[in-house]
Amino acid sequence: MFRPLSLFVGLRYTAAKRGNHFISFISLVSILGLMLGVAALILVLSVMNGFDRELRQRILGMVPHATLSGYGDQGLSDWRELRKGVLDGRGVQGAAPYIQAQGMLTSRGRVQGGLVNGIDPVFEPEVSILERHMDIGQLSDLQAGEYRIVLGELLARFLGVSVGDKVTLVLPEASISVAGVVPRLKRFEVSGIFSVGAELDANLAYIHIDDAARIKRMTPGSVDGLRLKFADLFDAPRLAREVAAAQSSSLYVSDWTRTHGNLFQAIQMEKRMIALLLLLIVFVAAFNIVSTLVMVVTDKQSDIAILRTMGATPGAILRVFMVQGILIGLIGTGLGVALGITLALTVTDLVAWVERALGIQFLSADVYFISYLPSELVWSDVAMITAAAFVISFVATLYPAWRASRTQPAEALRYE
Template sequence: MFHFMRFFARAGAAAAGKGAGSGAAPFGAYERMLALRYMRSRRSRWLPSAIAGLSVTGITVGVMALIVVMSVMNGMRDEMISKLIGVNGHIFVQPIDTPLTDYRDVTEELKQVKGITFAFPLIESAAGISSPQQQSGALVRGVTEADLKRLPGVEGNVRQGTLDHFEGDSGLVIGEKLAETLGVQVGDKVSILTARGAQTPFGVTPRLKAYPVKAIYESGLYDFDQLMVFMPLSEAQLFFNRPGEATLIEAFVAHPDDMNAVRERIVQAITRPVMLTDWRQRSKTFFDVLKVESDSIFLILSIIVLVASLLIVQGLILLVKDKGRDIAILRTMGATRGSILRVFILTGLSIGATGALLGAALGVPLALQLDNIRSFLNRIFDLNLFPSSVYHLSQLPSSLDPHEVAAIALLTLGLSFLATLYPAWRAARLDPVEALRHE
């Protein structure tokens, strides 16, 4: 305490030299010194210091968990977007009023739009698909061989067969899950059934035709692998009675998150009436669920930080009681209520800042090396964490967002600040006469 008194006396004398009525600057040197000493205080009781240590530990664990889990959620979202729009595209152009018989011209107009990386026409129609063993529903998409080979969800993901001579052989390319359902392999024949068949005097009759399985792909998304069937564009036009036309044009863009600007440029570039939809609208429910899940996890893990902040409240209340005599002496030497208030606010913020820094220092490297850690644990302990056969992902995705790390740190500091207000207020209200009466 002698050191506090001597330091405070020097600070007061220096402040007095600046003129009457001027006091020590808020959050000045002696306030910071007292806050740091109180943070690691071990004078007569070990409990306040132990609670401060538990608070730092709890905040560290909470911040680390938040950073790692949110990085995994971001990685999963990016992975799902890349797979989902890898098969479906980013933006879809459909005709209005008249059939899309000028799809070649519209496709060329799309390719000239800034931000568009790939555009292709297709026929899309629901149909039934069957084999001698089983039957199922399918979404048949008629595309050219050149476009199919550039489709991200199919390119590089062919598990059986080949895409070469796709149009010449008039075969089908189906998903791996659909092939398992139908019990077929490359070379086997499957039948496609559509209600939009031949026009007869008695109306439109269903059409059924058998096609060989040319290739089997695996996109990594169960719904697509179970549903999507690719057919040559020319064959699809004949089979679905759409000669010389396409049902829609799909396009991929360089930056999927910046769709509004691309949509405006497309509206200006295309001369015929069209309806535009993009991946956000087609997959809105799916990504809304992901966002709700991410927000819920963030809220749940934030409770760890909140509990640690409540420990700050308890620790500071005990510290105020433990340092009552010191506070009274400081008040008699000229320390203001505001000065005492700031000392204890700084003490609590020091605990919160220490926990936030340690949590970030542990969480950021852990998030960046998460898949390597998973592989190490699998190898050392013969585990099978996050198996690719179940999740259809070759590695554990993790995408660290610096803005989220900053937001987590600010949240931690904000909760720590709120936790200090009541104990600091109690310390500032301490009556020095009452505190020293029994000394």
């Protein structure tokens, strides 16, 4: 006979066609519930990991990890020497000068507010992924004195412009002329369009740093500050202050946690809360396993009594029903892991296909910080979910199996 006995009998009970079809139905529901719970957990955590990745690579790839600037309206006139010193700092991968201005861009009667960054095309690739996401044109097209501008894809679409068209930048500063007080205006030619698939496409524009200095009437050679990139963005707040302290005490330090830290923390909080909520589905499936095994124990009272009279110990009976419950848990968890991994790897393309088929967009870049559904499968999450689901299903088998082991043969066979 197949040994061990508990495994043999447990597998026979699980595989045999029962006369009570309701128990078989509850077993199937238990497996499906566990499968859906595990698959949903893997899928949702993969999507949240995708949002986390996009935030790091795209949003934090376009905004600086940290900035060094003068206090108030003071600029940095010796930024080249400061840059050399900063690059020697621990963890610093790049540094680039910038001049920043808030303004309105107008074209063909349309007006849109935006943040205009004056950059040096030579140094900017050290701190930004902008060059890798140029749809049309190149950063090198920004030449001093040419008054050219690079727009985000959504911003260009709203203004109805493309490469070669003209846009007017209106700064919130007044100039006094013979006509009176008028806003400061400057006309630019669109030389490029970038797209990072995020909200930044709708409110960012780039011009040459020398052109920005002229329209802001800054001292020649001065900049607002330096943008820094670090090897580890989570070390940026601490390392930026160390770098600034080593260079000068008159530098104002800012970092990404002040500008986008709340968004990053919100994603982490949502990931934990959603995982906790979805874990309740697994608990519900575990309760189904409990109810299934309790009904099986009730249905098999006479079989248990016969096994006891033939010499089976209470421990052997306990293991018989634990085998049955664990098998349900293994099947449900295994199917859930397979389904969850499949969905996590294909959900981005699947959602994109549905959007094309229905002609709708689930994630609009005007509302969300990215315009598509990202997904990143993290195998440590899969292992954690698999282990948690198996432990929960194993614990669910303990009470029904213990109850079966307590069956008294005389009581069970009294009315047989």
